[in-house]
Amino acid sequence: EKVNVAVLGATGAVGRTMIRVLQERHFPMRSLKLLASPHSVGKVIDLGSKSGVVEEFSVAALKDVDLVFGAVDNDLATEYAPLIRRSGALFVDNSSAFRLDPDVPLVIPEINARDIRWHHGIVANPNCATILAMMALSPILKLTPITRMIVSTYQAVSGAGMKGMDELERQIRDPSAAPEVFPFPIAFNVIPQIGEFDEAGISSEEWKMQNEGRRILHEASLQVCCTCVRVPVYRCHSESIYVETHDAVSLQTIRQAAEDCSGIILNEAPYPTPKECTDSDIVMIGRLRRDGACENGLHLWCCCDQLRKGAATNAVQIGEWAWQNGLLKKGV
Numbered sequence: 549e550k551v552n553v554a555v556l557g558a559t560g561a562v563g564r565t566m567i568r569v570l571q572e573r574h575f576p577m578r579s580l581k582l583l584a585s586p587h588s589v590g591k592v593i594d595l596g597s598k599s600g601v602v603e604e605f606s607v608a609a610l611k612d613v614d615l616v617f618g619a620v621d622n623d624l625a626t627e628y629a630p631l632i633r634r635s636g637a638l639f640v641d642n643s644s645a646f647r648l649d650p651d652v653p654l655v656i657p658e659i660n661a662r663d664i665r666w667h668h669g670i671v672a673n674p675n676c677a678t679i680l681a682m683m684a685l686s687p688i689l690k691l692t693p694i695t696r697m698i699v700s701t702y703q704a705v706s707g708a709g710m711k712g713m714d715e716l717e718r719q720i721r722d723p724s725a726a727p728e729v730f731p732f733p734i735a736f737n738v739i740p741q742i743g744e745f746d747e748a749g750i751s752s753e754e755w756k757m758q759n760e761g762r763r764i765l766h767e768a769s770l771q772v773c774c775t776c777v778r779v780p781v782y783r784c785h786s787e788s789i790y791v792e793t794h795d796a797v798s799l800q801t802i803r804q805a806a807e808d809c810s811g812i813i814l815n816e817a818p819y820p821t822p823k824e825c826t827d828s829d830i831v832m833i834g835r836l837r838r839d840g841a842c843e844n845g846l847h848l849w850c851c852c853d854q855l856r857k858g859a860a861t862n863a864v865q866i867g868e869w870a871w872q873n874g875l876l877k878k879g880v
């Protein structure tokens with residue numbers, strides 16, 4: 549049976565990408581509602597063959613909706629979530645409001661789709677940087693558990709939404725334009741801060757990666773250390789990852805495992821770059837090599853489109869899995 553879908557936050561960079569991905573993947577939609585907070589009401593969104601007008605989020609607007617994809621900030625997601633749950637629709641939420649809630653599964657379908665089974669009306673979409681790291685490690689995770697992970701990220705400005713992309717463009721044209729979105733000028737620069745720092749000097753983005761990775765892998769004691777960095781790239785995140793594995797695995801075995809993992813491509817000719825991954829759903833990995841000091845240590849490089857697999861596509865895949873397994877409208 550086809551599904552009545554709503555995209556909440558339909559005017560933002562992730563919301564617009566969700567709409568595009570739903571159409572491209574021929575999601576079995578009976579209807580598509582475009583919802584947003586009051587200030588976006590009335591905006592017109594291009595839906596390819598036609599256009600759609602954004603409606604204000606309300607309980608009445610949720611009537612008959614089976615599945616809501618959320619691309620709004622934490623405050624709105626927290627305000628709207630109880631209303632969506634009460635309506636009976638499944639809420640696939642891209643904010644970070646529920647990602648660490650033990651009652652809410654946090655899912656990358658290629659890794660832990662089965663967690664969707666125990667949802668209570670909300671499934672959380674992980675942070676884009678977490679999705680990239682977990683997807684890139686999926687061939688290794690198929691072979692052996694990971695005991696330690698050190699990640700340095702190179703995150704695109706799209707992670708801060710359309711306003712982040714606008715700020716980069718503005719500063720490329722006028723390098724003296726004052727920063728409004730990022731703490732320092734982003735054009736021709738690199739900023740080792742995403743989110744706010746805590747008293748230990750760890751940023752909120754770094755905490756997200758650590759805690760979300762542990763939840764997705766069901767490895768509460770996994771050692772994770774991250775340095776999250778904003779770079780002047782429009783919409784594709786990259787990461788340099790070091791992992792220590794429980795068992796020794798050869799590079800050849802990992803290469804073979806990568807061929808069997810969906811959603812990733814190993815590109816060693818010579819390596820992936822963010823530009824080549826832009827507008828693709830594939831996570832690319834490369835520069836796979838052994839560590840010189842630690843016997844079970846491995847290094848790799850990876851890239852993926854932050855707006856697609858890092859956000860919209862992952863959310864739509866969650867919706868697809870829930871639909872295929874009869875997990876919409878659980879009547880919570």
Ligand code: 2RA
Binds near residue numbers: 675704707708742753
């Ligand atoms: C960023 N991870 O790149 C965030 C977006 N979810 O800013």
